Amino acid sequence: MTGASDRSRRVTLMDVARHAGVSRATASLVLRESPLVAEPTRLKVRDAVRELGYVYNRGAASLRMRRSHTVGLVISGLANPFFADFIEGVERELRPAGYVAFLANTFDDPERQGMLIRTLLEHQIDGMLIVAAAGSSAEIGVPPEAVDIPYVLATRPVPGVAASYVGTDNRAGARMAVDHLLGHGARRIAYFGGPEDGAARMERQAAVAERLAESESDLDPAWTVPSPVSTTDGQHVARALVSSSAPPDAVIAHSDAIAFGVMRSLRDAGIEVGTRCRVVGFDDVEQARAWSPSLTSVSVKAATLGGRAAQMLLERIRAPEIPPESLVLEPQLVVRESCGCGRDS
C-alpha cells in the first residue's frame, strides 16, 4: 500500500504532453483523433506515446468524461403546438442513442432563459438544445461563455452567438406564401403576429414586404402587429384588423396557432375565410389538417428540424471540438382550404 517505485509508475498523459512539448489538452485531442490538430503536432504526440509506452485507455477516458446521457431542451413556450412535433422529432433521435431530454420552458423571456440554462448546467447534463427566447443576444439569455458544454440553437438564431444552428429558410417560406396568395388574386396581404423581437418574424416580414414591393404593393404597417404565439392572442389582435374600414384580403400568420385565432375572428366578423380573406399559417401543426376550413400552411417540418438538431447535438457531444455548423432546411407550402384552393371559381 506504499507508493510504487518511480520506475514502475504508470506513464500519464501529462508525461506524453511534456515529452512532445505540447499542452495536455492538445495531447488529449490527438489521442481522441481530433481533426483540429495540425499534422506535425500530431506526429510529435504519436512519437511521444510510442517512446514512453503510454497506454491510452478508451474505457477510462469515457468514464472520466462522466456522461449523464441527459440533455437540456430549452423551449420558448409550450403553448405553441409546433413544439409538440419538434420535441417528438428530438426524442426520436435521442432515444436510440440512449439519451434523455429534460425540458425547460422559458415563456419567451430571455432573463428566465438565462436562469434556466444556468440551472440545467448545475444538473450534470451533457449538452443543450436551445430554442432561444425572442430578444436573446450574446449579452442576454444565452450566456455563451458560461455554457461550457456542447449546445445547438434551433429555429431561432441568436445575434452575436456563433453556435451550431438548425433552422428554416424563413425568407423562402414567406415568399412561397406571398406568391401563392398573389396567384389567388390577393393584393392586400398582411403579415400578422409573432414575438416582437423574434428573428424569424423579422426575416419573414422583411421577405413579405420585399415580395409585395416587387409586385408594386405595400405591406401596411397596421397589418404587421406582433403578438405572442397563441390562438387567443391571434384572435384578439385580429379583431382590430378585421374591423378596420379596409381590411386585408389575405393574412399570412406567423404561426398556425395565431392563424386559428385569426380565422375565428374573421368568421365572427362575417368574413368568409378562403374567399373574402385568405389565410396562410406557418408551422403546419397537427391540427391544421382538421380545422374548418383546413389551414394552408408553410411547413417548417418541425419533427425533422427537431431530429436534425438532436443529431447535431449528439455529434457535438461525441466530438466537442468540431467547429459550429449551420443547417437551414427548405420549407414547403402545404396547400389546403384556407387560401381558397378548391373554392375559387
Next chain:
Amino acid sequence: MTGASDRSRRVTLMDVARHAGVSRATASLVLRESPLVAEPTRLKVRDAVRELGYVYNRGAASLRMRRSHTVGLVISGLANPFFADFIEGVERELRPAGYVAFLANTFDDPERQGMLIRTLLEHQIDGMLIVAAAGSSAEIGVPPEAVDIPYVLATRPVPGVAASYVGTDNRAGARMAVDHLLGHGARRIAYFGGPEDGAARMERQAAVAERLAESESDLDPAWTVPSPVSTTDGQHVARALVSSSAPPDAVIAHSDAIAFGVMRSLRDAGIEVGTRCRVVGFDDVEQARAWSPSLTSVSVKAATLGGRAAQMLLERIRAPEIPPESLVLEPQLVVRESCGCGRDS
C-alpha cells in the same frame, strides 16, 4: 486547531434526542414543528432543548437539506394541448417559490416513465410531479419504493400507489356531459377515444354508461373505441364510427384534441356538428373557443389543477413527513356551439 474541551463542545441534536429519550429523527421533526409528533413527546424534546441550551440553526438546517430548487415534471404526452395549460399552472406556482421544473415526456409508456423517473432522481431534484402513463401501477412505471423524494400524482391516480394526488371528478364531468346532451334530445350517445388502460377514461366511460342506463339507453360497445390523445387519432378512429349504418347522434370525446378530429370526420362525412351530431369534449383547451364550431367541453381546469398540484408538491418538499393527501376538483361544463346550443329551434 486541536479539539475543543468537552465543556465547550456545542450541543448537538443527538444530545437533545438522547436527553429526551427519543430518536434523532423525532427530535428533528419537533424542531421543524411537524404536526406528526404527539404532544407529550413534543414537550419532552422542548424541555431537553431548554435544559441543554441547544441552538437550532434554521439556516444551517436548510443548507444540510441541500435543496436544488428543481422539481421533475413527468408528463404523459405533450401532443395533448391540455398540458400547455397544465404546465403553465404548475410554473405559475413554482416561479414565486424560486423553483424550476424539468419536464420529461413519457409518450404514455410506463416503462419509459420508470426510466425517466430514475434518471430524474439521479439529477438532484427536490420533488416530482407525475402525470402517470396509462397502464402505470405500483409494479410498472412508478416505482414508489425507489422514489425517496416527495412526489405528487396529477390527473391520473395509479392503482396501488398511495401517494398525494390532485385530479378531477371524472364521473361528475361525464354525468354533466350526458345530461346536457340528453337535454338536447340526444339518445344515441358515444364515449369516444382515450388511452386503453387510462384510469380517467374508465371512470368517465363507466359514468356515461350508468347515466345512459338510468335513462334507458345503452352505451354501444362499438362507440367506446380507445385512441391515443391526438387530433389525428380522433379523426382516424371517428371515420369508422360515422360511416356506420346507424351513427350516434352525440359524441363525448375523451379530450378536446380528439373532439377536434371527430368534428372534422363528421364534417367530411357531411354530418353537421351541433344538429345531426352533437359533440362535447373534455379539457376545455385554449383552441376549443376558436374552433368552428366552437367546442362545448367539460373543463377540468387544467391550469388550476397544475397549480394545486405544484402547491401540494411544494408543501411536501417543506414537510415530507405529512401523510398523503387527495384533492379532487369539480369540473365544469363550458357550453359553446358544438352541442347544438344556439342552434336548436
